[in-house]
Amino acid sequence: MSDPDDQFLTPEEVLRMQDSLTGEHREEAARQIEAILRGERRAWYCKRGRKCDGKPHEGYMYSHARGDQWPPPGEDWFAWFLSGGRGSGKTRTGAEYTRRMADRVSRIALIAPTGADIRDTMIEGVSGLQYVCALAGEKIKWEPSKRRVTFPNGCIATTFSAEEPARLRGPQHGFAWLDEPAHYPDIEELWSNLLFGLRLGTRPHVTLTSTPLPTPWVRNIQEREDTRVVRVSTYANIDNLAATFRDQVVAEFEGTRKGRQELYGELLLDVEGALWQEDFLHREPVDWRELDRIVIGVDPAGAANKRSDETGIVVAGRKRDTAWVLHDSTGKYTPRQWSDEVYRLYSLYEADAIVVEKNFGGDMVKDVLLKDQGDLNPRIIVKHAQRSKAISAAPVVRLYEQGRVLHYPPMQNDLSKLEMEMLSWVPSSGAPSPNRIDAMVWAMTELMGNGGVARIATPRGGNIRPTGPLFGFRRSA
Ligand SMILES: Nc1ncnc2c1ncn2[C@@H]1O[C@H](COP(=O)(O)OP(=O)(O)OP(=O)(O)O)[C@@H](O)[C@H]1O
Ligand SMILES: [Mg+2]
Ligand SMILES: [Zn+2]
Numbered sequence: 117m118s119d120p121d122d123q124f125l126t127p128e129e130v131l132r133m134q135d136s137l138t139g140e141h142r143e144e145a146a147r148q149i150e151a152i153l154r155g156e157r158r159a160w161y162c163k164r165g166r167k168c169d170g171k172p173h174e175g176y177m178y179s180h181a182r183g184d185q186w187p188p189p190g191e192d193w194f195a196w197f198l199s200g201g202r203g204s205g206k207t208r209t210g211a212e213y214t215r216r217m218a219d220r221v222s223r224i225a226l227i228a229p230t231g232a233d234i235r236d237t238m239i240e241g242v243s244g245l246q247y248v249c250a251l252a253g254e255k256i257k258w259e260p261s262k263r264r265v266t267f268p269n270g271c272i273a274t275t276f277s278a279e280e281p282a283r284l285r286g287p288q289h290g291f292a293w294l295d296e297p298a299h300y301p302d303i304e305e306l307w308s309n310l311l312f313g314l315r316l317g318t319r320p321h322v323t324l325t326s327t328p329l330p331t332p333w334v335r336n337i338q339e340r341e342d343t344r345v346v347r348v349s350t351y352a353n354i355d356n357l358a359a360t361f362r363d364q365v366v367a368e369f370e371g372t373r374k375g376r377q378e379l380y381g382e383l384l385l386d387v388e389g390a391l392w393q394e395d396f397l398h399r400e401p402v403d404w405r406e407l408d409r410i411v412i413g414v415d416p417a418g419a420a421n422k423r424s425d426e427t428g429i430v431v432a433g434r435k436r437d438t439a440w441v442l443h444d445s446t447g448k449y450t451p452r453q454w455s456d457e458v459y460r461l462y463s464l465y466e467a468d469a470i471v472v473e474k475n476f477g478g479d480m481v482k483d484v485l486l487k488d489q490g491d492l493n494p495r496i497i498v499k500h501a502q503r504s505k506a507i508s509a510a511p512v513v514r515l516y517e518q519g520r521v522l523h524y525p526p527m528q529n530d531l532s533k534l535e536m537e538m539l540s541w542v543p544s545s546g547a548p549s550p551n552r553i554d555a556m557v558w559a560m561t562e563l564m565g566n567g568g569v570a571r572i573a574t575p576r577g578g579n580i581r582p583t584g585p586l587f588g589f590r591r592s593a
Contacts, residue, residue: 129255148247151178157253160212161186166528179356185209187323188344189528194321195343199328201350201379202365203357206325208243210293213323214273215248221290221317224273225310226265228295231277235260238275238295245273281306290317298329307333328383338383338536341447345532347381385539391509392538396516399523402440407433410442410465412458413559414472415551416481417448427454428555430534431461434563439521441559444534446552451484458485462494464527469495471558499558506543509553512560521560 151158162168162176166189170182185205188196200206214224226245228234238244239258245265249256257266265273276283278300292310297303314320328334338345354362369375376382376394384394404410415428431443442465445457458470472481485496501508515521523531537550
């Protein structure tokens with residue numbers, strides 16, 4: 117532990133930090149520096165937790181972490197992928213979490229696309245470690261020639277440029293923060309080297325902060341069971357952006373296809389032959405308590421024609437002629453575990469039926485469910501998969517296309533894996549239909565019929581597809 121006086125920046129040091137600052141976010145930097153000079157201590161995570169919108173409020177009279185800048189809840193994830201638009205606060209989020217992790221592990225890896233990015237963005241930039249630590253009243257020791265940052269408690273973070281992936285072979289870490297990993301030249305090698313050495317402490321894990329790109333690595337990592345993908349749009353952070361930066365990125369990307377990636381952090385997947393297309397998918401909030409009917413679709417592992425060992429579990433509801441997908445709990449479960457999960461959701465959403473696909477074992481699925489039902493006395497509808505999966509999915513695809521199926525997970529839940537499967541499953545490829553999709557199709561077919569539901573004029577005027585971006589923030593036009 118160094119001399120405590122050494123942990124705080126002198127005004128001269130702060131001003132030197134300011135001198136080294138370049139780039140778009142100088143205004144915010146100036147505000148931060150004033151606070152540091154005033155000797156303010158600014159906590160990033162507030163007591164409201166993930167519910168906070170990050171705007172100033174009592175006890176925290178400055179803008180601070182929004183809920184989407186908190187680490188995902190729980191400890192059952194390995195990778196936290198903050199998939200954000202330009203200027204959405206990715207780097208700041210990574211730096212703040214790294215500061216927090218410095219209290220929990222002794223060795224950290226910091227990785228950025230180039231050596232210049234490490235210095236100018238990760239460490240010395242306006243969202244970088246030097247600032248976030250200074251704002252918290254802490255001083256780090258930054259030794260560029262040793263590629264090393266030392267925190268006041270002695271924790272050491274070593275910096276790595278993605279241009280030299282081999283350097284990661286050997287050293288061990290307990291946590292790693294990768295800024296913009298979707299843009300590294302040789303991510304595969306870097307990733308495998310990193311994982312090999314990521315073994316210190318009780319829970320090694322990584323934070324990935326990046327605008328997304330549909331590369332195989334990004335798709336793979338986002339599909340992993342133990343990855344949490346959080347999408348954040350540029351607009352969520354718009355108040356904290358310098359006017360010039362804001363105007364420039366919005367002018368360049370708003371309304372364009374690329375804007376969905378660059379402003380909304382969406383992964384653009386254009387897979388030829390996929391049943392669903394991106395513009396079929398829409399997100400619109402709904403209060404699930406106001407839905408007329410809610411059902412749970414279940415596609416158990418081990419069903420015929422399945423290679424997957426996951427059980428698809430998807431909750432969906434209907435209000436008049438529009439349906440919502442509310443929840444996806446698909447995962448690897450034992451029969452006991454999936455029936456527990458189905459019943460948990462059944463109670464949570466006050467569902468009125470469980471639609472389950474019959475599998476190899478005949479009535480086995482029903483037996484599994486009945487065995488654990490307790491007092492619920494649920495309505496269980498067993499379905500036989502007879503037709504090809506692509507044919508049973510077709511009416512549901514049409515409902516999506518008409519804007520009659522929307523996505524909105526009101527609880528802490530994530531539909532990104534389902535969405536990714538919908539956009540990438542190509543039936544004619546012979547690949548078995550993913551269990552998530554099947555569970556969703558079962559639920560939708562039960563709610564909406566086989567697409568044969570007569571068109572009812574909606575208050576919106578009938579066949580109007582809700583517009584707006586799929587994920588996150590919708591701008592009021
Ligand atoms: N919750 C917040 N409260 C206050 N300022 C914030 C918050 N989140 C981010 N910022 C500030 O917003 C600006 C942009 O954030 P940041 O650099 O982290 O975005 P980014 O997504 O990494 O941007 P880029 O696309 O340029 O890499 C910075 O000045 C940062 O300190
Ligand atoms: Mg950044
Ligand atoms: Zn708050």
